C-alpha cells in the first residue's frame with residue numbers, strides 16, 4: 001500500500017500566490033499511483049475566515065482522483081486561543097462540510113493510521129475533550145496494529161520537554177499527555193506539517209517526520225529550528241507492520257518564500273502593528 005503525505009498547500013482562489021505549485025504536485029501524485037493521499041493541513045490560505053478557500057481546495061483535492069484524508073491546520077479552522085481566529089464549532093463545521101471529519105482512522109494491513117486535529121489542543125473547546133476520549137478509544141482498540149499519527153502541528157521542535165514554543169509546536173500540557181499515550185502504545189510514527197520544513201528523526205523509539213510544504217518556505221520570520229528548507233512530499237510504503245518513509249523532492253515546485261509576500265497574503269491586523277505578519281504572534 002502506497003501513501004503520499006502532502007502538507008501546507010495554502011490554496012485560495014482569491015490569493016493565488018502559490019497556485020503554480022499545485023499542477024506539478026498533482027502530476028507527481030498521479031505518477032506515483034498512491035492508494036491514499038493524506039493532507040496534514042493548511043490546505044488553504046485563510047479558510048478560518050474565507051469559506052470559499054475550503055470549497056476551492058476540496059475541489060482540487062477531489063480532482064486528484066485518489067482517495068484522501070485530511071487534518072486541518074491553523075489557517076483552515078483557526079487556532080486554540082487565537083485573538084482573531086479561535087478554533088470553534090462554526091469553523092469546525094465548515095471544515096466538516098467541505099473536508100469531512102477532522103479526526104479519522106485508516107487501518108492499512110497491520111498498521112493503524114490515526115489523524116487528529118491539533119488545533120483543538122489546549123483550546124478548552126468541548127470538541128477537545130471529545131477528541132481526547134476518541135483518541136484513547138482508537139488507540140485502545142488498535143488490536144496490536146502498529147500505530148502512526150498524522151497531525152498539523154509538531155509535538156515539539158528540539159526536545160519533548162522543551163518549554164512553550166508559542167505558534168510553532170503543541171503546548172507543553174497537551175504535548176505531555178500525547179507523549180505519554182505515544183509511549184504507552186509504542187507509536188511508531190508521528191507525521192506533521194505546519195513548519196514548512198523537512199525533517200526525519202527518531203526520539204524515544206518513535207519516528208518523527210516533518211512533511212515539507214508545497215506552497216512556500218519560511219525564511220527569517222521563523223526562529224532557528226532543526227530540519228531543512230525544502231519543498232516536497234512524503235512517500236510511505238506499508239507492508240504488514242512495516243512502514244517505509246522518505247521525504248521526496250517534487251519536480252517543478254517553485255521555491256516561494258512567504259517573507260516576500262507576507263503583507264499581501266497574511267496582512268498585519270490593525271491592532272497588532274508591532275507583530276510580524278502570518279498571524280504568528282497576534283494572540
Ligand SMILES: [Fe+2]
Nearest residue numbers: 008042194196
Ligand atoms: Fe502552513
Ligand SMILES: [Fe+2]
Nearest residue numbers: 042073074194
Ligand atoms: Fe500551520
